[in-house]
Amino acid sequence: MDLNNKVTVITGGASGLGRATADALVARGARVMILDRDAERGGQAAAELGDQGAFVSCDVTSAESVAAAIAATRERFGAIHICVNCAGVGSAMRTVGRDNVPHDLGVFETVVKINLIGTFNVLRLAAAAMADNEPNQDNERGVIINTASVAAFDGQVGQVAYAATKGGVVGMTLPIARDLAAMGIRCNTIAPGIFNTPLMNAAPDKVKMPLIEMTQFPKRLGHPPEYAALVCHIVENSFLNGETIRLDGGIRMQPR
Incomplete structure (x- = not known):
């Protein structure tokens, strides 16, 4: 799909991977609607993107909030061709912790609701909007790109909630691609390794350095523009479908 003049919704687009x-x-000619809970950062990002960018406050866990954001995007830009899901949260809690205290069920439910249910909530409504598009020469109407994590495959101690949600994102990629094939809508997932995002920047060196050491090459954090470059390639390469791509410098995370 040619990116020029295509309309994209990006969850978590106010910072980190989504902002990149x-x-x-936008640099490739697309128009972008940022969906984020952070109104200050979202509004600033949209202003910096100029006429090709806009922002709408959105809670990905709410059907009503996402439906309103999708409607606002279509009203502003006329259509939706691409959906990139970057919104997500992390957690650090063992299944059973000290003094035999079990994992807080509320924390587990919150992470699942944002990372997994929120991703599906947005893509299902975006896909319904994409179905109204005129197909291109490949009979393609839209592209969905979700964000998982290497934790889906190499989840570490204390990552049970996070790994479960990212494994869920990986697991639903192919069924979604199959569900939407007749409409000409592709679905792929990126599973990033350790990236230089605000979440990782907040971590102390004792957390970051062992992860960098587990990375084969290059031995550093990933740069958000490297994630963004893969997003652009997935959109432009119409034969990529139903796939999860690790973007991780060869990292294979150890238990801790």
Whole structure:
């Protein structure tokens, strides 16, 4: 799919991987609607993107909030061609912790609701909007790109909630691609390794350095523009479908 003049919704687009993706897409001629809970950062990002960018406050866990964001995107830009899901949260809690205290069920439910259910909530409504598009020469109407994590495969101690949600995102990629094939809508997932995002920047060196050591090459954190470059390639390469791509410098995370 040619990115020029295509309309993209990006969850978590106010910072980190989502913001880098917004910048890359706009640079290639796309128009971007940022969906985020952070109104201050979201509004600033949209202003910096100029006429090709806009922002709408959105709670990905709410059907009503996402439906309103999708409607606002179509009203502003006329259509939706691409959906990139970057919104997510982390957690650090063992299944059973000290003094035999079990994992807080509320924490587990919150992470699942944002990372897994929120991703599906957005993509299902975006896909319904994409179905109204005129197909291109490949009979393609839209592209969905979700964000998982290497934790889906190499979840560490204390990552049970996070790994479960990212494994769920990986697991639903192919069924979604199959569900939407007749409409000409592709679905792929990126599973990033350790990236230089605000979440990782907040971690102390004792957390970051062992992860960098587990990375084969290059031995550093990933740069958000590298994630964004893969997003652009997935959109432009119409034969990529139903796939999860690790973007991780060869990292294979150890138990801790």
